[in-house]
Amino acid sequence: MERAYSVLNVKGMDEDDEYYRISGIASTPTPDRMGDIVEPMGAKFKTPMPLLWQHSNDKPVGTVTFAEPNKKGIPFEARLPKIKEEGNLKARVDEAIQSLKYKLVAAVSIGFNAIDGAYEFMENGGIKFKEWEWLELSLVTIPANSEAMISAIKSIDQLHLPASGPRVEREVSTSPGVTGNTRKPIQLIPRGKR
Numbered sequence: 001m002e003r004a005y006s007v008l009n010v011k012g013m014d015e016d017d018e019y020y021r022i023s024g025i026a027s028t029p030t031p032d033r034m035g036d037i038v039e040p041m042g043a044k045f046k047t048p049m050p051l052l053w054q055h056s057n058d059k060p061v062g063t064v065t066f067a068e069p070n071k072k073g074i075p076f077e078a079r080l081p082k083i084k085e086e087g088n089l090k091a092r093v094d095e096a097i098q099s100l101k102y103k104l105v106a107a108v109s110i111g112f113n114a115i116d117g118a119y120e121f122m123e124n125g126g127i128k129f130k131e132w133e134w135l136e137l138s139l140v141t142i143p144a145n146s147e148a149m150i151s152a153i154k155s156i157d158q159l160h161l162p163a164s165g166p167r168v169e170r171e172v173s174t175s176p177g178v179t180g181n182t183r184k185p186i187q188l189i190p191r192g193k194r
Helices: 088-101
Strands: 001-008 019-025 050-054 056-067 075-081 107-114 119-121 127-128 133-138 150-152 168-169 186-188
Touching: 050 075, 050 088, 056 088, 056 133, 075 088, 088 133, 107 127
Parallel strands: 050 133
Antiparallel strands: 001 107, 019 075, 019 150, 050 056, 056 075, 107 133, 119 127, 168 186
16 A cells, blocks of 8 residues: 655634534645655545544554545545543544644645556656545654644644554555566655655
């Protein structure tokens, strides 16, 4: 699975008795820090899709409930549940909310699969993904695409929550479970993230 980051711009959070809601931009057609382009209009996906913490499949924190690609990017809306019972899930979601509130986590990242034959290698060494399968959106620490952002997190200042990798190489996979091609590996930060 490939990943592409986007910067968050936290302005507030909308909330009700059951959820915190965030909105923003998940992907733009601007080259990321690795020189890759993920074309917004090429996204194939269904909502709701998982909202993960730091691209960890075993650490969901919510769901992406809306996304609509346009030529400038993919606006999205996501919601994080207000967990009432004590436990690991409450601690994880509370950590995500606190991290957004204090701007310690300042990025989102898309997790996607390249669609075979729907990408091209560019002169700058990057890859242009023309069509891709969007699998998840994650709240992450380190961004690569500086244009995608969270634009609304309303009422987050009213929250009263309890206190509570190295660089790696990867090769592009052209389809799920298939690795390798004619391109040399590129550097990624953090481990396993794009």
